[in-house]
Amino acid sequence: MKTVEKLKKYLEEIKKNDQNGNKINAILELNPNINEEAKKIDEKIAKGNAGKLAGQIIVLKANINVEGMHISCGSKVLENYKAPYDATVVKKIKDEDGLILGLTNCDEFACGWSGETSAFGPTKNPVKIELVAGGSSSGSGAAVAANFCDMALGSDTGGSIRVPASHCGVVGVKPSYGFVSRYGLIDMCMSFDQIGPLTKNVQDAALLLSVIQGYDECDSISEKSKSINLKKVEEIPKKIIVGLLDFEISNKEIQKLINEKTKQFCKKYNWELKKISIPHLDLAIATYFPIVYTEFYSATRRLDGRRYGKKVEEACGPEVLRRILGGSEITKAEHQGRNYHLALQARELLKKEFENIFKEVDCIISPVVPRLPHKIGEKISSKEMFEYDALTSPMNIVGNCALSLPIGEINKIPVGMQIACDKFQDEKMLQIARSIEKLQIS
Numbered sequence: 001m002k003t004v005e006k007l008k009k010y011l012e013e014i015k016k017n018d019q020n021g022n023k024i025n026a027i028l029e030l031n032p033n034i035n036e037e038a039k040k041i042d043e044k045i046a047k048g049n050a051g052k053l054a055g056q057i058i059v060l061k062a063n064i065n066v067e068g069m070h071i072s073c074g075s076k077v078l079e080n081y082k083a084p085y086d087a088t089v090v091k092k093i094k095d096e097d098g099l100i101l102g103l104t105n106c107d108e109f110a111c112g113w114s115g116e117t118s119a120f121g122p123t124k125n126p127v128k129i130e131l132v133a134g135g136s137s138s139g140s141g142a143a144v145a146a147n148f149c150d151m152a153l154g155s156d157t158g159g160s161i162r163v164p165a166s167h168c169g170v171v172g173v174k175p176s177y178g179f180v181s182r183y184g185l186i187d188m189c190m191s192f193d194q195i196g197p198l199t200k201n202v203q204d205a206a207l208l209l210s211v212i213q214g215y216d217e218c219d220s221i222s223e224k225s226k227s228i229n230l231k232k233v234e235e236i237p238k239k240i241i242v243g244l245l246d247f248e249i250s251n252k253e254i255q256k257l258i259n260e261k262t263k264q265f266c267k268k269y270n271w272e273l274k275k276i277s278i279p280h281l282d283l284a285i286a287t288y289f290p291i292v293y294t295e296f297y298s299a300t301r302r303l304d305g306r307r308y309g310k311k312v313e314e315a316c317g318p319e320v321l322r323r324i325l326g327g328s329e330i331t332k333a334e335h336q337g338r339n340y341h342l343a344l345q346a347r348e349l350l351k352k353e354f355e356n357i358f359k360e361v362d363c364i365i366s367p368v369v370p371r372l373p374h375k376i377g378e379k380i381s382s383k384e385m386f387e388y389d390a391l392t393s394p395m396n397i398v399g400n401c402a403l404s405l406p407i408g409e410i411n412k413i414p415v416g417m418q419i420a421c422d423k424f425q426d427e428k429m430l431q432i433a434r435s436i437e438k439l440q441i442s
């Protein structure tokens with residue numbers, strides 16, 4: 001199908017299901033030049049000189065700069081901010097003839113779990129409209145699931161790509177720290193954030209990641225890495241040692257589903273299955289938040305109302321304000337950085353424990369979210385909210401790669417399996433996920 005025809009279908013879908021009546025609310029802004037850009041891409045395809053992403057229609061979380069578009073970060077603070085330049089990932093997508101359809105809704109400044117903290121209203125879950133889509137890249141997950149686009153990009157600080165992917169039943173990849181340039185990402189917490197794909201299948205995720213990955217001198221933490229070989233991703237690896245994470249979660253049905261599926265694919269492929277535990281995994285949340293609060297507080301200091309939009313404290317919502325106040329408290333001189341330094345120590349401990357585990361196994365399997373999505377507006381306790389990140393945030397703390405693969409349903413609600421591999425083993429992770437995905441399809 002021609003790009004222009006596919007685009008027409010997607011735009012109709014968006015008009016019908018995103019912007020009318022009981023809307024999903026995944027898309028915040030559409031690219032005003034989309035029709036001319038689609039035509040140009042079709043001309044290139046016809047001439048045979050189009051790039052790797054030609055024909056792919058892509059949406060981006062509204063915290064990734066696209067020149068001329070409103071990068072609001074789901075916040076009133078930046079609602080009038082127009083990006084003056086393209087983020088590196090955007091440049092790379094355009095260079096390979098990917099078509100940028102628009103920007104997606106998200107939790108305000110990526111602070112959230114469910115997609116409900118956006119100043120532009122919650123994103124609804126296309127699978128079941130009364131449920132949350134999962135956050136913070138809620139609109140990216142929902143847009144892919146609702147068939148508004150081919151692919152999406154999100155950002156993941158502690159689970160924000162994997163959580164919506166799990167709740168909406170799509171694939172979501174958090175690449176290794178340093179694998180994808182964050183130049184042009186309005187960061188939430190710079191020592192955790194990574195940009196990554198949300199897609200309909202693992203093949204698409206591998207394709208998009210292969211385009212956006214790579215060293216970028218504009219991002220100081222960017223690292224040189226081997227490019228993803230898409231043919232290799234299709235091969236079923238022969239010898240894999242799978243580590244099934246031994247971790248208590250409150251929803252036993254999710255735990256059972258993950259355990260059963262893991263046994264099934266290990267048996268089918270003759271992969272070795274080991275039960276593993278990570279001794280200090282339960283410290284993850286207590287490690288994650290002091291670091292997030294400190295770095296987020298520091299990042300928001302530029303939002304003082306003089307250069308970009310409004311003063312953050314005056315225009316933000318309660319979750320963002322909580323983090324700013326929390327960050328300003330724990331960084332006070334009188335505390336001498338105690339909480340922050342304790343968190344950094346715990347981070348080192350977790351890094352060592354993961355290093356040891358990855359000497360024994362090729363991948364770690366667990367649920368993505370230990371619970372099913374709640375109803376929009378339903379009050380859930382802070383403890384339950386924090387539970388969202390229990391299994392995803394460790395991967396950001398340590399910096400390895402992890403993805404969410406749709407693995408089944410409970411009461412017709414999708415459940416994601418987390419597959420995590422060691423740092424810069426992103427290709428192997430995709431290969432394992434693709435092998436499992438093939439079993440689901442056949």
Ligand code: GLN
Pocket residue numbers: 110111112113135136155156157158159160161188292388389
């Ligand atoms: N839920 C986590 C938080 O609120 C993760 C958010 C994210 O990954 N951006 O911090």
